[in-house]
Amino acid sequence: MFLNVNLNENSYDIIIERNALTKFNQYVNLTGKVLILTDDGIPSTYVKTLLKQFTNCYVYVIKSGETSKNFTNFEKILSFLIEKNFTRTDALVALGGGVVGDLGGFVASCYMRGIDFYNIPSTLLAQVDSSIGGKTAINHMGVKNIIGSFYQPKKVIIDVELLKTLDERIFNSGLVEVIKMAATMNKELFNLIATTDDIARDIENIVTEALKLKKRVVEEDPKEKNLRKVLNFGHTIGHAIESLAKGKLYHGECVGLGMLYVSSKTVKTQILEVLKKYHLPTATIYKVDDLIKYIEHDKKMSGKKLSIIHVEEIGEFCIKTILTSQINELFVEV
Numbered sequence: 001m002f003l004n005v006n007l008n009e010n011s012y013d014i015i016i017e018r019n020a021l022t023k024f025n026q027y028v029n030l031t032g033k034v035l036i037l038t039d040d041g042i043p044s045t046y047v048k049t050l051l052k053q054f055t056n057c058y059v060y061v062i063k064s065g066e067t068s069k070n071f072t073n074f075e076k077i078l079s080f081l082i083e084k085n086f087t088r089t090d091a092l093v094a095l096g097g098g099v100v101g102d103l104g105g106f107v108a109s110c111y112m113r114g115i116d117f118y119n120i121p122s123t124l125l126a127q128v129d130s131s132i133g134g135k136t137a138i139n140h141m142g143v144k145n146i147i148g149s150f151y152q153p154k155k156v157i158i159d160v161e162l163l164k165t166l167d168e169r170i171f172n173s174g175l176v177e178v179i180k181m182a183a184t185m186n187k188e189l190f191n192l193i194a195t196t197d198d199i200a201r202d203i204e205n206i207v208t209e210a211l212k213l214k215k216r217v218v219e220e221d222p223k224e225k226n227l228r229k230v231l232n233f234g235h236t237i238g239h240a241i242e243s244l245a246k247g248k249l250y251h252g253e254c255v256g257l258g259m260l261y262v263s264s265k266t267v268k269t270q271i272l273e274v275l276k277k278y279h280l281p282t283a284t285i286y287k288v289d290d291l292i293k294y295i296e297h298d299k300k301m302s303g304k305k306l307s308i309i310h311v312e313e314i315g316e317f318c319i320k321t322i323l324t325s326q327i328n329e330l331f332v333e334v
């Protein structure tokens, strides 16, 4: 299955196929030097499968986890590329989750003002969300994604077989990003996730449908000016919970909870059912007032406006822009 992300001169294909990893170079035909960037939590068999396909290839392994998206790694990988005499006709391939993809994309965007970047996302979150849209970033001074660029990959290769080795909690946390897109834009997809009795069987279809939604959004709003805000459904409260939970909850788990605060009663019930089905958290110890206080402080909101995605009915959404003084009216207690 091919999807083309149409961004004029920066358009690229997404290839979705089981076992695509084994024939990666048939899709991309790389003949120059290749740097595979990966992390130490990704099964080494995947790296070996990829390595076999190139004659002039290096592997750079970072430690798994969010803290690896840092300046030191950014600098070290750039130094590595210089030491190995990479030129503008060479390429960087990211094999991993959102951490590897964000860091790899940023390095590729900066080395010699941009070398070709290919992404093989290996987590569900990366397959449906972070690998398309062109956002790259590292964290700095405790601020997430504060340094980065918009840089489109040359191709994204999606092999859902890679998801089989993923920890179930990480898989389910990634699924929240699909639930988020489905709840706002595609009722059928939401129903499929809610009713399937075999997610492993349906995952290729689910990933494809989610990608079609994300593709539509990024094509219409490549630089996050308006429509792309829909992808933030559940994120305002979700980020507050994530920060207050201090690492105890995964990002997707927090977004799942965050959606409950900005949905109608019926939608809230429907989302709760899905969260339960995938063993995701359905309640927090935080009161809505604490979360609001956190958001106000975090966004230094006094006198400012805040845009929130609200879902009244599954498959539809509206953007509500409110003033700080109205923030209490927006969120419903969960």
Ligand SMILES: NC(=O)c1ccc[n+]([C@@H]2O[C@H](COP(=O)([O-])OP(=O)(O)OC[C@H]3O[C@@H](n4cnc5c(N)ncnc54)[C@H](O)[C@@H]3O)[C@@H](O)[C@H]2O)c1
Pocket: 039, 040, 041, 042, 043, 064, 065, 066, 069, 096, 097, 098, 099, 100, 102, 122, 123, 124, 125, 126, 129, 130, 131, 132, 133, 134, 135, 136, 145, 162, 163, 164, 165, 166, 167, 170, 174
């Ligand atoms: N660029 C974007 O548009 C965008 C969007 C959403 C999130 N993000 C970023 O994505 C990051 C989170 O990504 P993530 O959730 O993929 O986490 P991650 O990259 O940290 O991966 C999670 C864990 O899964 C392991 N792993 C990855 N693939 C595996 C596989 N196939 N089998 C077994 N283990 C595997 C990794 O080693 C890691 O320990 C955050 O940094 C976030 O800011 C970026």
